[in-house]
Amino acid sequence: MTTTSASTASAGVFDDITASESSLRRFLHGLPGVDQVGAESRAAGLGTRSIKTTAKTFAIDLAIRMVDLTTLEGADTHGKVRALASKAMHPDPADATCPMTAAVCVYPDMVATAKATLGSSGVNVAAVATAFPSGRAALDIKLADTRDAVEAGADEIDMVIDRGAFLSGRYLEVYDEIVAVRQACARPDGGSAHLKVILETGELQTYDNVRRASWLGMLAGGHFIKTSTGKVQPAATLPVTLVMLEAVRDFREQTGQMVGVKPAGGIRTTKDAIKYLVMVNEIAGPDWLDPDWFRFGASTLLNDLLMQRTKMVTGRYSGPDYFTLD
DSSP, rough: OOOOSTTTTTTTTTTTTTTTTTHHHHHTTTHHHHHHHHHHHHHOOOOOOOOOOOHHHHHHHHHHHHHEEOOOOOOOOHHHHHHHHHHHHOOOTTOSSSSSSEEEOOOOGGGHHHHHHHTTTSSSEEEEEETTTTTTTTTHHHHHHHHHHHHTTOOOEEEOHHOOOOOOOHHHHHHHHHHHHHHBOOOOTTTTTTTEEEOOGGGGOSHHHHHHHHHHHTTTTTTTEEEOOSSSOOOHHHHHHHHHHHHHHHHHHHHHHHOEOOOSSSSHHHHHHHHHHHHHIIIIGGGSTTTTTTTTEEEHHHHHHHHHHHHHHSSSSOOTSOOOOO
């Protein structure tokens, strides 16, 4: 994963903004308010766009390459993770032209298993951390959780923000925690795992809060901002993702730095995925149509993409049990 990220965004340009609670609050509450009706109307309009033939084939392959194939269940086993990693590398074993997914996303104790299975395939290992999904733990525990995943070989860390602190207006506390987790992503060789900051938008109550949390994650150096854990409803929605895409677009306009976006939870069909890709292109721009800058957090989306891909190639649908269930 190669990026030009927001790693230095808070240094220099935003030093004054992040210097105190009052200045950070002033900045976040000074962001333009979100027109709820306008955002939902535009998202609905973009969702009606349709693409066909070669453009649809391209979109399906791109969506497959953007999938973070995910298993985050208490009943996960090493065998299940090995099978999932194998599927990430060869989504359709009968078709060698089918692209690999972007990553496999697992709990930290499964990172080593996923890493060993994926080897040098190019598929990344993403690990959820920081007391996922609640985030209810002391900072030292969250940092230890992160370091353990990085030491086990995680290429990416998906952290959750403290929504209680955010909703209480303790923005600097949230900012400092993201910065600390970002530092815990460092490796001894001088590299670093990439950090996705999960906002859990279903708990943020308003689009204005989604915009503020998006900026907070970017100011603190997140490589990605992510909608949801997938454990809270509503999870990813088109209007929420639109607000986040506007935020990364505006952030690049001000800093010259790109930050990725990852909607997660509830995206199950090819039709849904294409709606998101259309929105990415229209709101953020074509630079984000790349797995380095946009991901789908999903466990069931891949199978539908594969069925639609087979239909485009052969002219007929495969049965829903043709591909492995995750």
